[in-house]
Amino acid sequence: MNRPPPARWLAYACLALSMSLVGSYVALSKPLAAAIPVFLLAWLRFGIGGLAMLHWLRKPANESPMTAQTRQLVFLESFLGNFLFSICMLYGVSMTSAVSAGVIMASIPAVVALMSWAFLRERIGPRIWAAVACAAVGIGLLALAGPSAHGASNPTAVPAMAWLGNLLVFGAVICEASYAVIGKKLTGVLGPRRITALINLWGFALVTPFGLYMAWRFDFTGVQPGIWLLLVFYSLAASVWTVWLWMTGLKVVPAAQGGVFTVMLPVSAALVGVFVLGESLGPAQLAAFGIALVGVVLATLPARAGATSP
16 A cells, blocks of 8 residues: 655644644634734734744745735735634634534535635536535524524623624635635745745734724733733734644645645534533534534545546
């Protein structure tokens, strides 16, 4: 039996760990969003992350100067994958449960497939369309289940606004899918460290006006020490570790295959929601999660031998 080269196994590990960390901080951002205003939280995240990787901004000697197209892609990667994703995700999980967010995030592989079809002109077969339908049914179950399905043990969520929270989390899904597609293009011209530092710098610049406004009115002395420690983990995970791991993996693994590993995001978000935040899995959520994961399997199973790769 032929084994993939070690570099490919390492890339797989990077992609899986990246999405697991994203799922964990999606869930753990709930207590953060309850203690710190969202725009201030995003600003602090980009600031802490930027301080941790200032030395990554320097252009390596063997790297070509950025073209105008590369600069546009870097901006879009940050605007969609950092700025809008953070805002949609932070506001979304503050209105719904981490478990519900995990179910919705399970639609990422299907959304990546749809965006590849729309923007990269990749062919989508019946199995991918079935995966898209599963994702839609899973999200629909959450919407029809009513407030009780969004975690009665979750005091920070506002049940009447759970539908809006779910909609915002789905907006984060679209941003994450865009991030996956654009990221593959960037890894062909820039190194993982520089991509990570540049898109974080853009994120910091975009959110600074809102962050400064919120900081002026915020009482920092009221934040508990545990929240500050959680903020440091969130900042390093969201701005540094997950981005670097994802871009490192994409240097070796094709973007379509990399989409397989986004399954780790909803699973880790749901597990953290249940075992760390004390949320519960109700029947509607279990059904929605199961249907969404069926969609993930349909979207990510390898093609049969002889089939045309997308």
